[in-house]
Amino acid sequence: MSFTTGGSRWSDVGLATGGRGIATCGQFLTATTLTLTLQSSGAGGRAVAGVLLAGTLPLVVLAPLTGRLADRVDSRNLLVGAGLVQSAICLALAYAGHPLLVVGLVALLASGLAVTQPVLSALVPSMVRPADLPKATALNQTAGLLGMLAGPALAGFLVGGFGTRIPLQIGAVSYLALVLAGLLIRTRRGGARRAVPAATGDAPAAVEDWRLRRDPLLLAVVATLAGVMATVGAISVIEVFYVRETLGASASAYGLVTGAWTLGVLCGAWIFARLARRFTDDGALVQGGLLLLAGCCLMVLISVTVPTALLLVPIWLVGGLCNGGDNVFNNIVLARRVPEAARGRAFAALGAAVQGAAMFGYLVGGLLLEVTEPRPLIAGCGVAGLLVLLAFAGPVRRTVRAERARRSEQPSGAGLATSGSAS
Template structure:
């Protein structure tokens, strides 16, 4: 593989995969524990909201920090702090104190996630970005796949404490990556970029349209994250282990979808159109899941939804690497995370309000229908922007007017 640093690509993938294993295991364990304690949908929604709220409100600070500070220091210090925070959660009984500690973990993710994302293009090089993202997506999916299933087993056998302690240990992988990665961002690009015109995302129609579609779909579909435990366990009769396995089916799809999205590099226009189609298919999978009568029917639908989700993740990353200047990638990835998490936050709040008022099946069907509507409304501007990208690429292909931008759009 033609990576600038193969060792760093795999080190980063392992660190993120191990960390995600712990995150998904802890989240699933917390949801199961709260549901077994008789917690309302509002409490479950508050838990998810606490995880993402810092990743919305702290974005301006995090973006500047990621682009200006030494990446090694950021990953090492933040990883150690998260490990200590998660270890403390294992010995806390108060529901609302747990919610507060989850918010602290979310603050750490506001720093580590864009740091990892901004490092990856430099580790992989322009020719290897797609494959590197697929490798990272594979590690993420394996961790996410094992986490929910393992949580169901551990909660049933040991309760909440053991999964939280395991999660604390996995944050050490983030700190270890900070020490082991040879590729570093030290803020030199911030200084080097001062002599060039300021890059603004609003000037790139394709990226703006893709972020709008992403936010709309996440908002529409993530209501299911709150109502899912009530639908799968209360309506379809899933056990704790089966609930974890349903999540695992989505993560398996993510794993496969990450490679599917990286199989054949495409110019920016076709990539954006494929992105819109994959979002539409994801919404269809959620809608169909609301119509099933047996738990086993959810598994293939969740596999399909995860597959399309994996394609989306890879394509969004490829578009960002091609079109965002290296000096501001940390800020861009922090902003992308803010769009996702702001949509998550609204979706979680809506889920918490709806689950106490309506039947879980009706909410799931509503999620799917709203997702389809969002895919159509926000997909049209993305397709239009992709056509403009095709035209612009044709103009750049002239041998008399070479441009650095043309290499970003080359297949």
């Protein structure tokens, strides 16, 4: 619904994805630098855990507010303002000493991220024609993944060579990429300006009344993804102990294993972006996403059978491939079904559900590691994820059938408007 009415603005897509990639690199550069610094200074596990929690909690708690901001305030103002504030906070982190002050500043930094994430996610679909949405989604995801890969590696090099202050100052500069992108991007949404003319059919009352729970298919996507993340998300905590202690791998091997999943996500985004162009039915994309999530869980389960860490690399590549495809499918379904003026709220709700479920997984994983070994925990995560998908498969299938029946009973024009198919 409500994509650009002319040709796709690839220059705007490039600016948005470039700004996201550089800022994400700065985000992970900052997080890794702080983690290394706190650990080496003897601050203890509580301080490190506090930093990780402070970097995630605002994305969950502030989602209702930041989603509405993304829809109601000019996207340029939000990107420029949030980018400047994040740059200043990151610069303050370079001179902060006390762990409590660091945790507080990290929470403020994450609050800025809670604003910019839905702004950029909602803005990109407004830059392109419906047929180009899969490609634009893959580009946006690629930028974030490259930032995730580069940030920690850069932090390790800079902290080892220059200490803490220099990498945090570089992180502060990286957030200015959002400011530059906000100033140069021509596409606007939110506030008085709209990227899409008002005549596109998104009635103001319908937009204002939009609620996730009123779209059963989209609600099924968010609930299923959150359920799987709540069970499989513990892997993020368990993995380092499984690779380093159970399998006896070196730090370099651990880096190779963790990078394999991210590389798989990157490849999956592009492979499934091409496939997604062939699906005009949202139900088919949702069901395809369930199969891809099942692939992720299956790879997690298979990983407990390996005798050495290097054999995890191809397994994690396949798991990441499925993960990347599911991300693309979910973003396309959301962009198609949600009115343009409500996309900020929708993307914020999706992000909050995933981050909240992941936090639950982190907590459970950390607690269970105190009482059992990593290998059975990973097996349990894989089985639990598959059981969650099995539980959701029936309701999702019934929801898809009900929507298709509803569309077949309506006139062709009304069917398109109701289903949220790209127009």
